[in-house]
Amino acid sequence: MKPSLQLKLTQHLALTPQLQQSIRLLQLSTLELEHELESFLSANPLLERDEEYSLPEANLRESGVEQAAEQSQTDERADSSLAGDDSWLGEDGGYAGSSGSSGSFDDDDDSDYQDVQAATVSLREHLLAQLGLMTLSSRDSVLVRCLIEALDDDGYLTQSLDELADSMPPELEIEPEELQIALNHLQHLDPTGVGARSPVECLALQLEALPVDPTRTLALEIVRQHLELLAHHDFPRLKKHTGCDDDELRAAHLLICSLNPRPGAQYASSDTRYVTPDVVVRKVRGQWAVNVNSDAFPRIRINSLYAQILSRQRGSGLASQLQEARWLIRNVQQRFDTILRVAQAIVERQRQFLDHGEVAMRPLVLREIADTLGLHESTISRVTTQKYMATPRGIYELKYFFGSHVSTDAGGACSATAIRALIKQMISAEEPTKPLSDSQISEVLGQQGIVVARRTIAKYREALNIPPVNLRKSL
Template sequence: MKQSLQLRTSQHLALTPQLQQSIRLLQLSTLELHQELETLLIENPMLERVDDALDNAVRLLADGCINNASVQNESEFKSPETTTTDSVEINPANDTPDNQVEVEAQNAGDDWSFDEAPISGPKSNQDDEDGRPQLEAAQTTLREYLLEQMRISIREPRDRALIELVIDAIDENGYLCESLEEIHASLPIDLCVEIEELQFALNMLQSFEPEGVGARTTAECLAIQIKRFPKIPFVTRRLALQIVQDYLPLFAQRDFTKLRKFLQCDDEDLREAQVVIRQCNPKPGLAFAAAKSDYVVPDVVVKKIGDEWQVMLNRDVMPRLRINQMYANLMKQQRGDTNLNPQLQEARWLIKNMRQRFDTILRVAQAIVERQYNFFTHGAVAMRPLVLREIADTLGLHESTISRVTTQKFMLTPHGMFELKYFFGSHVATETGGEASSTAIRALIKQLIGEEDQKKPLSDSKIADILGEQGMVIARRTVAKYREALKIPPVSLRKSL
């Protein structure tokens, strides 16, 4: 074989750095977007954030007084100036993400990209006496609460030490996670602690609040609470104790037929015992657990104005960026001949991509509201089938772009907060030849179960028959799948006396 040089021409698609950044920003959630932005602000000195949370912060001196000089200097430094903005048209409605708008530095010339935004100083609240921040009080833990009761009710140092030893073995649910034998085996022999002393310490602990703390099993926890409930008839209390101690699995399965047979009681007595048991708390220690609330901030808000549903971006989650004024003036004086040109280009790209991200989210949200108009008017039962391709074809975008936009982006509606993906669902054929959304079918199943007679709950087959009468023919296993997705128990666990 002879070696030779050959010249060939070919075409291929390449992702530019700006396009890669645009795709990455589009798929980020609001929290991830702000985290990414903080990193970029640190790395790029040309980029400046106008809506920084610390802009209006009040600085305090060592003695706790307000530093008025720093506030004044900040307001002088951040006074708004009239600047020129880049007239960049954002048009994300292209065929694919590869065809999205790109900003080229060489076409920009000497025009810099700025975002004008009014900056206001710290607002004074006349309702507050001193303007000091209100600090949240530290939450009392379960261990601290139990130790406090021990110090009040127990005086002997040895008994206190043993009770504190048992308290240390209590988990966050209020249960004793170690047996008394294990605790006894871990103690030094020279302390001469008997197992009976640990049992006494546990009995004292079980007399503390919250009721049921120190139990070793769920049955013991419920029994402790039932014994301490006031104003309960003796027969009802005895029957409730017998159920939780001997027949708790049958009670959890709501097998009332076997319960009546084993307990030899009628429906009225069993119903009264059931009311008492339901008043118990199976996890008494959770009341002292540190609650971690997860907050979701909507990206778009839907409101009804007149007869139309209007979609608006949530301005609170939209970062306001601009080019740093000091560095921009420096580059103008040196006619752009500095080492900051790459950072300037990256800052311009980021500002452009941020605008494009929120513009794309708004367009997709508007398209969803137009197609799910009945949902916003009548609720989930009026949801229509919708797939990503339908929105993509309407807006001239690729399905992957719609998928990125609808992932971890939330919409606030009069019916609640929903992820944008919630409005997409498969379809189920109807007898009339139409289609029904799977979301609407789940809403109907939830509505039917919510209105059922608890003494005679609807089975999955019965629900399928009812839906069939309304023209939606679905199988029993499909009803069971939707019911499990709604976290609704089966018919045997929904039955009551």
């Protein structure tokens, strides 16, 4: 072929650095955004924290949310009787994780402080403190300490005594019999059941610590010999093997259910994670209003001193950083503007949920919100992921309000969330002696015009962590 020159005219979409940053900030959670801003603050001397200014209402108006800003002012002036109960909203910007949670704290009350102090004590520290009060020989004390170190977080001894004896230095010449004696000392410590090597032994230790009576004796027999039958709620075979009647078995069952199969779990350190909602929903004068949470909005600004210097010195090396700082502030404001617009559209469509709960949740898909706001569906997906809304009913991820739907006899659709709420209501109201099967639940929903297959009911029930009908049956 003969070489030649050709001229082609093509088009392609190029993402500017500013647009790339805007997309990145949009998909970050509040915590991730805070970490991202920290890196910008450390790298760009023109950016600084501003702890004195409030939410930039003027900027939000420019973004087309003037109504939300005016609604915020109306909300502050609204009468408490019209605004509803705001006990779920803390004065310090904290939010309750569930609806209706409120409480007061007395500065002179030390009970809360004591609870916090007790919760910080580990299982190991709790057991060693008791060991120090026991009159044991130094060798026995060391062996008990070794067993304490071998416990897991639930208080169980997962290794056999032979394995523990083999793992210790040979020069100590420790026999398994010595460890058995040390284990007996350990199993007499608080909490009762600690040092057990199986759930059966753990429950048996707790029952043995109770006063002797017929119920305790029957419960001990069931735990040691028929615990599997009890776990499967096979009450006829239990009565056959133990020779007890319904009342005796019911009392023994209640006693066993009151025991703690994980005695060490109460001393385990809990990894508590707090969520800062991006938007707050309140009912004002009969209407649901959405506002940006000021505690989630980053307080950053351009350093005025550097900005004045740059205005007098053209061509300075900091000019590019000044432009980056302006981009960042503008993109952060645009991020919250987009989140607010999406949240308002969600609340507009899910007002029945806010008024009546999960049973009133309507079907909603990302495309519906995208078409309403003139945004791409991928943008709505980014906005609703790891962004949270504080409502009087609790704190929810924005993605929670979207879900699949099931057809109804009337030709409409019912949200999967509403169906799960109906299933939960029916099961909570069922007779313990005659629990509803998945087929019966499907029939009841069918009578209400909601067509749901039995296998779908089973899937929703398992998602709610509700056991099957045979495990819900009681005497």
